[in-house]
Amino acid sequence: MKAVTVRSPGGLDHLQITDREAPGEPGPGEIRVRIHASSLNFHDMSVVTGVIPSEDGRIPMSDGAGVVEAVGEGVREFAVGDAVVSTFLPPWQDGLPHQDNFSAVPGDGVDGYACEQVVRPANWFTHQPSGYTHKESATLTTAGLTAWRALVEDGNLKAGDTVLVLGTGGVSIFALQFARMMGARVIATSSSDDKLERLRELGAEHTINYVTEPKWGKKVKALTNGRGVDQVIEVGGPGTVPQSIDAVRIGGLISLIGVLTGTGGNIPTAKLMIKQARLQGVVVGSRRHQLDMIRAIEASDMRPIIDSTFALEEIAKAFEHEKSGQHFGKICLEY
């Protein structure tokens, strides 16, 4: 079978299309899946470029969607022909998180889905949302679930809440969509007026160009009549957290998801304290969260926003496109 591997020490020029032996029959509790699609995330980028070092020859990509080809003994949840989508943290089935590294994450600590076939424990997958294509489903594993978990599981989102999303990455757009699905309002930022226009089309009530409005925290607060937003989907990290603290309401939630602006930096902790706000670290979610998210998607007509689609062999080109920052929505691989 065809597979992409990352040769050490990583870098887009170290991505290699290889022939790998196809996996055999699934053992007890396992399924074999013909993977048809994946999608690109910041974390995948870190792996393929070597920012996160991984084993030489690692198959990258955490997102994988495809069709069950064979089921092992004792598997009751899936049948041959079922459309399935991967989970980001397979050991985290339900309940409390228990990992603070990526050693069990497909496409990082173990081989991922940039390949045509895998044999994995059945509970590393869930059903796809009914009616979704493989590439739409593939966007859910990382970006979709991160947004869902932050807003709904940690954030207990309810209708009438206001959510602030930063930029137009996958997580932010999903957060916008889930928030709208649940009757919440959205304020969105971007450096591009064109992208802001698209965010408004997707349901953002207010948008802010953070280049022309660098103190967007206070602006957000003003747009909520001084109350502040209930939640911030904070994908920026230390460079944006100070503005997010200005933007959030008393007792509100800032879901700390991203490291786009670095792994640490100056944070006005006294302001966080006096606002009694919560800065909550988030790393995707559990399989149960994914089941809940898919149930929500199926009760709605929400579709992921897909920017563009590449063949598996074009994976380096796909990541170049991601790097360019010109995209709006998810970049997918289809194979």
Next chain:
Amino acid sequence: MKAVTVRSPGGLDHLQITDREAPGEPGPGEIRVRIHASSLNFHDMSVVTGVIPSEDGRIPMSDGAGVVEAVGEGVREFAVGDAVVSTFLPPWQDGLPHQDNFSAVPGDGVDGYACEQVVRPANWFTHQPSGYTHKESATLTTAGLTAWRALVEDGNLKAGDTVLVLGTGGVSIFALQFARMMGARVIATSSSDDKLERLRELGAEHTINYVTEPKWGKKVKALTNGRGVDQVIEVGGPGTVPQSIDAVRIGGLISLIGVLTGTGGNIPTAKLMIKQARLQGVVVGSRRHQLDMIRAIEASDMRPIIDSTFALEEIAKAFEHEKSGQHFGKICLEY
């Protein structure tokens, strides 16, 4: 001013239209409100018919909506001309419930809103949803807030959940609407196929005629592929709880709101136990819940379903209509 009073021992023929002295100027922290609308609830019916005994001459009706005419010293939340709506349990501003009787409820333990003017502490009211009429707003105090509190505050509703609503009373229809607003699915019951048709128009995915399907609990479970519903808005009481237990999922919530079928009865407690379900008593909600609900309404285009509107003098006729059970949605008074 004009007011309706309930002469002991109650009964629709004991409702009297009287002239009462208009209230004077509001004291510190108070407002004077010109009430323009109310709406009928099961609890109001119990008061006016004397099922719940109240003081002779009590002004009934817990729901009241109107316009601020005067504000007392220190009131900052409201200004003259503001459209406001009453709260059901004024001492319960926020946090934990602390009352197990109706001694502080307008229209029961204290005078209510079947009159033209009141002077009350400002925090007995909230703003109306922007764009709502007085009679639309009046439906929120009791029926709207009960549904909201059960689903969202106690039930932590999320998109993709399934909610079962029983019948077409005010609380059930509001629950249907709030559930849809938040991306949840709804299954609804009624004894009338015409009403079931209307429930489907409002967004119910499945409907059940409980006359032809007396074991609707198992039917509901089947409609959810054996999973059961996440929440039941249980307005029936002991006569319907056994079916609701069959209908709810493992670990699910049955919000016990109503006494339509009596104040007690035979409950299969072992079934409730083995399902690890939660039977949760609900009495409306706090003022903070009302603020949250109104915020949700304003972020949506939801409108209450109003069946019919009567003048204040027609209050007995309005309750006769309520008794007939022919209505669908709220019955309002406007004055």
Next chain:
Amino acid sequence: MKAVTVRSPGGLDHLQITDREAPGEPGPGEIRVRIHASSLNFHDMSVVTGVIPSEDGRIPMSDGAGVVEAVGEGVREFAVGDAVVSTFLPPWQDGLPHQDNFSAVPGDGVDGYACEQVVRPANWFTHQPSGYTHKESATLTTAGLTAWRALVEDGNLKAGDTVLVLGTGGVSIFALQFARMMGARVIATSSSDDKLERLRELGAEHTINYVTEPKWGKKVKALTNGRGVDQVIEVGGPGTVPQSIDAVRIGGLISLIGVLTGTGGNIPTAKLMIKQARLQGVVVGSRRHQLDMIRAIEASDMRPIIDSTFALEEIAKAFEHEKSGQHFGKICLEY
């Protein structure tokens, strides 16, 4: 190896001591455990007496504690020689409950621990509390965890809360002990003044003889200065729930654990509603709950109260003793 089996249709005279082939080597993810102790619960009684029908030849007893004899491939949590204790619902590792029957419960749907050796998946066990004997540990699987889960996981117990425990069964005594461990007060009932004395020695602040005080609900309320208790460990079922509703505070929790007085009965639902109380079905807990409980036990000097100990061959005699109702605390088997 020696094993006890239940011949159809059950009954203490159908308990048979048999010789069974010892289990072989553990497979991947499994461990072999030399079981040394078990303890008796109401649920075990229902199985051995045939009230809950089970497969002919079923090995009963859900509680099992012993020593790891061999570990299969990939098992990292346990080593040979480790003292371990079984879990009641092995598929429920963490998160939400997902079973409403006993098909996966050792000693009911599958073979239990009334035998000398078992091979089971490693995650069907946890470590014993440090310093506990096997029989002390065996009391935790069912009775201990039920009390812990009700009070702490569902009930969010905090210091200063008041807990009402009914009678002197295993769950009730554990609840008393856990409540005291966490700085809560306890009110306890029994029909025996001698047992009430022992409950006071264990830390109950108030005790009530429910024979001489049949309206103990109001008595409990009075003992809390009219506030009511925060939680009731309701092991009685329909015969006691009405008193428990009188006893609980507004917004309080009644954990519905037992069926001692039947599987259904007359419940004053309107009272439950007006009190905004929560009647919560409880069936033991998850493996994660057990890990938390053991962590709590290890941080304290709590020891289970053991009434008496029997040899495996005396299992019928042990259940006769249980039936007599003369015991105080857990009845154990040791072998």
Next chain:
Amino acid sequence: MKAVTVRSPGGLDHLQITDREAPGEPGPGEIRVRIHASSLNFHDMSVVTGVIPSEDGRIPMSDGAGVVEAVGEGVREFAVGDAVVSTFLPPWQDGLPHQDNFSAVPGDGVDGYACEQVVRPANWFTHQPSGYTHKESATLTTAGLTAWRALVEDGNLKAGDTVLVLGTGGVSIFALQFARMMGARVIATSSSDDKLERLRELGAEHTINYVTEPKWGKKVKALTNGRGVDQVIEVGGPGTVPQSIDAVRIGGLISLIGVLTGTGGNIPTAKLMIKQARLQGVVVGSRRHQLDMIRAIEASDMRPIIDSTFALEEIAKAFEHEKSGQHFGKICLEY
């Protein structure tokens, strides 16, 4: 009556003992209290030294305990002679926090309790714990409630959890005591081996001298067998948060309470994220939290640790002592 006032711009040499007209009779809903004790907190220090600017002539001190001398119309909760203690944020009675400044805090935005008599709304006070002296009670308003709210209300503390407390300030010692009261373990830090000895006497299981062990975060993690602590009572601020992140478990809570090391600084946000930890701003708590805390205290034998007591006239001396950092436990004023 005697009162202490802070003359602008603050400073210990600007504290003045003055004669003020005694307050008159309490109006409706008010009580007059003869204040007998207060205690010193970091926030009071900031007010009296002018770090937090306040109105010229402000009466400082947020903590106040004394005896009810007179009750106004409609006050039912208190009677003449009752021992009462003040609340830190009077408008926050229950439910969600709603203030991000100190404008309503006695001793900051409004006059405090460094005086002999006050007339205040009754709900600015609660009863003292039964058996407490005035000065013991006075320690609860700020320091006690901050610890309680962080651990119990936000942190949902349970037996078996491990809590890390930093230093020997009032909040940290209360946190140690509340944690022990609820069956939790405590790890404590200090720069003084003598103080560490006293922390162990109070129940700390492990102690760390942070001078000799500047990387105490990893040390704490090691002391918990690599699991990390469930909660950190983080009174240091930016200078200690990085170590606290190392110390906390996956999904754990860091309650951000203090600004001892500054109002902002370099925080390793990526570490917080990957640990899925929660950095939660805390400012004391609500009146309902205080009622709960007092209920907990009354169910235990916990007593505040009081370092020393000064007369009201010695207030500057008391603050000098606080500044010295030599104390262990609370510094009180008695008058």
